[in-house]
Amino acid sequence: MTTTSSTDPTASATSQILTSLNSGSGIDTPNLVSSLVAAQYAVKRDQLSARSDALSTQISDAAALLSGIQTFSSSLKTLVGSGSLSTQPTSSNASVLSVSALSGAKLAGLSASIEVQKLAIAQTSATAVVADRTATIGTGSFTLTFGTATVAGGAMTGFTAGSGTPIDIAIDADHASLDGIASAINAAKAGVTATIVTDSGGARLMLKSATGAEQAFTLTASAGSDPALAALNVGVGATGTTIGTAAQDAVVVLDGIAVTRSTNSVDDLIEGVKIDLLAASPGTPVTIGSTRPIASLEQVVTDFVDTYNHMLALLKEDTNPISGTLARDGAARTLKTSLAALTLTPLTSGGAAGVPATLAEIGVTTNRDGTLSVDSTKLSRALAATPDAIEAMFAKGSAATGDGLPAALDAIAKAAADKKYGLVASQATYDKALGAIADQQTRIEDQAEAMTTRLTRQFASMDARVAAYKSTQTFLEAQIAAWNKKD
Incomplete structure (x- = not known):
């Protein structure tokens, strides 16, 4: 990558002045100017840098929490969608x-x-071999009719039309070949698909319907069509085609x-x-x-608890009132509170008395430090006594009622992603503050540059005067020395 640079006239002049200093006074003026400017803005620079670092950490931690809860929710929904948690x-x-x-x-x-x-079988038919699939056969139209049929020895021996309206398929000059006729039939999307099958002898037009006895069909060249199209007729008395399979239920x-x-x-x-x-x-x-998915349900309870505890550890660290980067973040605290309430949240409704409806009732215990653990004995008893209720807890519930753990967790994840009150809003706030600090840092550097230029010019002027004084002093000393020598 090629870069270009431009020379700041003020900076260039400042550099030249600094280079020429010390000629009169002997003072290390460049270092003095640098020290004075640094001292003037050091505290403000450090404050802005520290605040910038803190905001960057807050943005990163808020994003990590949001990603964590969304992954938690989506993973559970994917597992439920696989069917492995239901009978x-x-x-x-x-x-x-x-x-x-x-x-x-x-x-x-x-x-x-x-x-x-x-x-259930579809009706299939095949025409006699045509040597050149692109050669013109004729123009006109076909009428496609569905109904029920009897077939014997590859020939349709009887056909009863159904209640549907027959479908006309036009065959124009652009579709007059075997390939063109197949294309026209498929373009009609009338319930029959056409393909061309080739072998060493040539090409055949293959037609196939949907399955079912009432999907038998006839295809008849309409009156006024080129006589050659009749060779492709399918139906009772058609001699140019063979019925491969008869439609049946x-x-x-x-x-x-x-x-x-x-x-x-x-x-x-x-x-x-x-x-x-x-x-x-x-x-x-x-x-x-x-x-029943007994083993899968036991495993998902354990996996849920493990993931919950990992998520809780992140939240505890970030919302620690003393050292937490998100200690004052309302969205992070709300997320922590919402997760803590999950074990006591009813996940199903309308159950009979005594049927468990919460995680706590099937053996998910909240410890004193807020983490969860599984009482495997209680869980096993619940699975043996009320497996349907536990399946319902982990089933895909209603987003409106919150039925099912996936729906409850999804509601928490959506709240965390809310652009007005959730972690997304927090990130936006931190981003805005970070931008404001960047603007302040730019202003500070502009002010420091201006101060450097001003001081440099002032010291340059002083140094020039000192140099002049020294020149006069040297002249006077020489005169005095000369006078004393004459005496």
Whole structure:
């Protein structure tokens, strides 16, 4: 990086004067001027420097506290979001179907049996081979109709149109090739996707619908279209295309009752459970159950206490009334008070009498120094007796009501980040004060420079007079010596 510098005429003149001093008086004038200026502004400089350092430390400590509480809150929310702290559904055969919990699900005691007889399938079709996928086939339009169909030997043998309105897909000159027709079908976003599959023989137009029996479709070249488009027709009597798979619903037997669904991802069979059907396995029921996260809940209580104590140590140091950098910071003190109240804050509502609702009631104890500890025996008893209540404490609650520890901790973190009353406001105040001190320091240096220039000029004038006096003295001494010699 190249830097440029400019010469201050005043500073240059001052430097020249200082260099020429001492010729008359013999006094070390440059050092004297420097000492006088330093003495004049030393106290103020030290005061401003100390205040600047203190404000920088306050800004840093406030930022560390804010980052700490925000990380504390976000880490807990992430853990809760992972589902590891709530009862999860289980599948006895994950290769046939997998299960996961829906948000807010209460799955304690879940027990069900599911037999997957059929998977939901989409209709697929393929045209005959076309040698050149970019060659013109024809223009006109296709009509796409959805409904139910019967298929045998790769041919559609029957079709009943559904209640939906048929969709027209225009094929203009820019879309007259196999590639163009595929592009036009996809651009219509009508519920069928088109792809081009190539092999050594050429290219085929592949069409695929969504899954479900009512997603069978026909594609028919409209009257007035180029006759060549009819070779791409899909439907009863179409000879230029082959049905690869027929559209069908998933068929499952839930606790002895057969039901159908149009997709293989089902969230309305068992309350609170999403079921993904992966393979048909007629005659082989899969057992759906649930497992409680007892070990995870014990661990999260311990981790919460450890993190809380670390956060408290920072707060104690920063708010120490004698040595704390944030001893007078209202936001820091509020954060400390809010955290201290967490163990007695009701984290759930509407529970029956005797059901724990606070951390203190499940074994989180507040020590005399404000730190927390875990009564593992009490926690184990609470988990054995009221596991649902403890799950609810660590569940994602309502931001409005504060239900759940994540919501309570999030409220504290948001208060700390408030731009008017929180630590963010404190940082802004300290930043402003730091800027004001920087301005004062600049003014002090300007004043010191001005004083240096003034004193230098004054001493230069004095030195010149002393030099003149010395010259006169030397002349007189020489005259007197001459007179005395004559005598």
